[in-house]
Amino acid sequence: MRTILIIAFKEIQEGLRNRWVLATTLLLAALALSLAFLGSAPTGNVGAGALDVVVVSLSSLTIFLLPLIALLISHDAVVGEMERGTMILLLSYPVGRSQVILGKFCGHVLILAFATVIGYGAAAAALAITGASVLAASWYAFASMLGTSIMLGAVFVAIGYLVSSLVRDRGTAAGVSVGIWLLMVLVFDMALLGILVIDQGQIISASVLEGLLFLNPTDLYRLTNLTGFNVSQFSGMAGLAGTATTSIGALLLGLLVWIAAPLGLAAAFFARREL
């Protein structure tokens, strides 16, 4: 445990030093703030749902951006350190390989969490300061959006490690990561949509569709955030939300599995690897 914390601390130290933390936080804050003010235009000043609109637009943004950032910082965690020659030294210390993976994971997720909370929090704080009235339920939706955003980031950090512990060099890791990002964020949903259109509801029932959505962590994220009771009316997901039978608990469990499975596999592959 101590070792994991030491490694996590070093990752954070490095992240602060090479300005990853700063850049990510600023990027997220800038996007969140602009969405908060531009995005509130359609509801006007009297709209009670200012924060709800922010939640909807931010979670759509998160689906694109956070996986990308997470993969960027995680894809060379193993293979990059091997190439630079720092891994060989680290492993000559009294450190288990799974501790290396877990330590890095803690560090990277904390960096992402910090950037998300501060960046998105800035938008919420700005709304509160400018005097928009916000319901308690909206705060709840916002908070759960923050929580699940961090989880989504953690999923892709874990996937990045899995890629990193499998490939031979950093270039491949970067390429595969971009591929995974495209697949999860764009291709999967479009393919699913295409299949639904062709199928015309003959084979794929609503429950099968929900099952299929569990295959993609970004869809789990979308479901948890955009089908919330107060938010779904803005998100265009109300139709799906109305028929959705999956509980929030199941969705969160799905996300947790999406974190644990790639992380476990990454640790297993790394443990067997020779360097």
Place this chain on the structure above:
Amino acid sequence: MTVTVSVSGVDKNYRKVRALRDVSFDLIPGRLSALVGHNGAGKTTLIKLMLGLIRSDRGAIRVMGQDPAAGEFSARRLLGYLPENVAFNAALTGRETLTFYARLKQIKPSKAWALLDRVGLADAADRRVGTYSKGMRQRLGLAQALLGQPRVLLLDEPTTGLDPALRQTFYEILNELRDDGATVLISSHALNELEDRAEHVLIMNQGRLVAQGTLTELRSLSQLPIRVTFDLAGGGNDEAAVSIAGEINSSPCRRTVLVSDEKGKMDLLRAAANDPRVENIEIAAPTLDDLYAHFLNTQEKAA
């Protein structure tokens, strides 16, 4: 005497490359061993095996009683390692880097910082490692290898990039640790540097351990002749007392004789000492370089 590192019958293949073939040796405390061999002879592979970074295909390796690849890492706290091309994260300072490694070995960071002084990095300690020269990185590498009074030190080409002054300090530190009972293994090309420092020499070639032993043992094993050179006064070409079989390269005032063993050498010296014309005697025992070349040749002929 207790054996700290034991390697017995180890084979290691990387796909089709046979990196190590049936290598066996023991390292004992309080001794400095030199691992010499060409590039690709298997030196680094051997060190990686001792660290548990890779697994052997056959044979057993024990470091302080543990199998290094088994994932028991308590022994690694007592182990210092300097990789061939040591690398650190460029974003952190030297002090931060050393602090990180000290924490992993459960040493108080403040204690570790004294090492920065020791390797001559005190002034640069709070600069980023990215700004360091190769020699400075090597010094930092040395500092981390020395963390926590290691009982076993594995050093892969430790003195490349070190300036002569630091090289001196480096060997002083090693001598201290060795006198304190540490096991030291140095892999190196700088044979002349190790000549009078290594008490035990392991010669590797093409994945095989060609020869091992003390320098004296290796000399008698190799049967390489000892070269004795006499300077003669007067330049007379009459029969001198030193003319013994095996004389080569004679000139009137300088004669070189090759003798095969210590006894022959002493006989020759006694005779020469009684010869008034002999002005000077030079004796050259086979150097580590000579021995290395010899064992490599004999092995390659046999193969």
